[in-house]
Amino acid sequence: MISRRGAVVAAVITALVTLVTSSFTVYFTTRAEQKQQEPSAGSTSTTVTETVTRSPGRRGSGSAEEAPDSEPATSGETVHLADREPDDGEMYWERGEVTVGKEKRPRALTMDTSCSDGYAVGYNIDRGMSTFRAEVGLTDYADSGDPVTFAVRVDGEPVGAPVTVRVGEVAELRADVGAGFRVSVRANPRDCAKSAVLIDPVLLP
Missing domain, CATH: 2.60.120.1060 (NPCBM/NEW2 domain)
Structure with a gap:
């Protein structure tokens, strides 16, 4: 028959094996998820910020921002x-x-x-x-x-x-x-x- 001391030792060993196994399982599962989230080696995401400087429109330039005529248009009415x-x-x-x-x-x-x-x-x-x-x-x-x-x-x-x-x-x-x-x-x-x-x-x- 297994002594009381042997039973305790066996229980401790079983617990340690279970703990180590769980640790490895969590580690490899986490690594797999990280790899799935990483972009593929052949793709690179680049953000380009474009700065546009607008200059005031000049009369006769055809720009949508042209300064309006200083005189109102003639209505042709009495x-x-x-x-x-x-x-x-x-x-x-x-x-x-x-x-x-x-x-x-x-x-x-x-x-x-x-x-x-x-x-x-x-x-x-x-x-x-x-x-x-x-x-x-x-x-x-x-x-x-x-x-x-x-x-x-x-x-x-x-x-x-x-x-x-x-x-x-x-x-x-x-x-x-x-x-x-x-x-x-x-x-x-x-x-x-x-x-x-x-x-x-x-x-x-």
């Missing part, structure tokens, strides 16, 4: 000056509806002229505009039968033919402004005529 603030003479002319020749004029500029001289109202000329046109008259409530003469100037120089009207009359005022920077209209009364009116002044292409 410009209604009575819808704008005048660039000159705003303090002398009042914008709003007025009755001339028994007809309401919603787009109008009205000025109470002095007894000796009228005042000009002026606007910058939009690019692409070639003609100034307006109707002129006196308000129906004007207290004088004396005429008022309207004249157009471009950059201070007279252009077109002056137009003279009396109360109840409406006439067209037209001038070529294509080569100019600013157009202005002056209403010159005789004696003490009142309330000269520009009716829907426009710039035309």
Whole structure:
């Protein structure tokens, strides 16, 4: 029969064999997994970082980053000056509806002229505009039968033919402004005529 001491020795040896076997098993299993995760010898992974430096676009280069034109494109549509603030003479002319020749004029500029001289109202000329046109008259409530003469100037120089009207009359005022920077209209009364009116002044292409 196996003694108690022999049984203990046998148990210890069995435990040591099991421990060593387990250690080898874990080691080789781990190595196999590492080899499976390693890339093959013939393949190399390379990451390339590209730095792109953009320079500001230049006008006329065709680049998508070209600087925009400094001037807006011309729309080709009529410009209604009575819808704008005048660039000159705003303090002398009042914008709003007025009755001339028994007809309401919603787009109008009205000025109470002095007894000796009228005042000009002026606007910058939009690019692409070639003609100034307006109707002129006196308000129906004007207290004088004396005429008022309207004249157009471009950059201070007279252009077109002056137009003279009396109360109840409406006439067209037209001038070529294509080569100019600013157009202005002056209403010159005789004696003490009142309330000269520009009716829907426009710039035309």
